[in-house]
Amino acid sequence: MPVEELMWVEKYRPHKIEDVMNQTEVKERLTPLLEKPKEMPHLLFAGPPGSGKTTLAQIVAETLLGDLKNDYTLSLNASDERGIDTVRERVKVFASYSDRREGVPFRLVILDEADEMTRDAQTALRRIMEESSRFTRFILICNYSSSIIEPIQSRCAIFRFQRVDAERVTSYLKKIAKAEGVKVTEKVLEAIYEATGGDMRQAINLLQASSTGDEVTLERVQAVTGATVKARASEIIKLALDGDFNAARIKLVELTRVYGIPETDFLRFANETVVSSGGERMAQAVKIVAEYDYRLLMGASPEIQLTAMLAELAALKDK
């Protein structure tokens, strides 16, 4: 079975603009542009993970280029090398070809995760965009438009994507569950939304990961999210023990605010990670975790306390 069939996120990826959930404003502005492709500007898609940016870029390519999509589209994402050399070579060479078949409005370059590109690469890209604009259009995709250099932003029509709301996520999941012949309850759907906060990719993945045979139970969902929370908590503690306080702190905020995991759970996983790390500082680290467990029990502010705990764990490294 091809990967597209195995992964529900691929299997149920929308292929028509009207099947993309939410993003009403984006769709309203994009539709007329697709009707007059010759006048279409470069596009910049910005927004949170799993909100449909890559999906919509693919739909644009399919709509404008049809069967010739593969011949006239160059897609690069973060897993491809995208330093300045690649931009100069691959993108420039592709973008500067002027040959096109009849009916093909332009060549299309899709740069996913464009905010991962260095400034130098972005500067080179800007020049290529200028030079090739007669035959080539760009779709740049990023989480934050502010990480794209101003001269590129000003050459693009910017589309801002939003997290998908609870109702749309649940109705989409219901549709998938039905098609796959698995039973879900409202409670299960709620729990999945709670755990994934409007990230459609994560929501679909969680549904798939939690379905055993022909049903999805609440216990399964909790077990699966518990496992991922545990992995994330353990990553944070490892970063702290490696002395990287800042990275650990940022991930902690993400975990508690975005995923809303209880602090006491975090401490439990922290303790397990510290013990299994088995390093020389294990005993000291365990004491630190215990001390903060106590402080939280006494009602101190969790975020401040857990941040301070990471600072203390990180400081062990230099002792």
Ligand SMILES: Nc1ncnc2c1ncn2[C@@H]1O[C@H](COP(=O)(O)OP(=O)(O)OP(=O)(O)O)[C@@H](O)[C@H]1O
């Ligand atoms: N608005 C949406 N409507 C329907 N399905 C969606 C939507 N957004 C995402 N999905 C589902 O989630 C999967 C991932 O979406 P997509 O790759 O478009 O996200 P993205 O916005 O590019 O995220 P990232 O920033 O992480 O790359 C799709 O295959 C699709 O199944």
Ligand SMILES: [Mg+2]
């Ligand atoms: Mg994407």
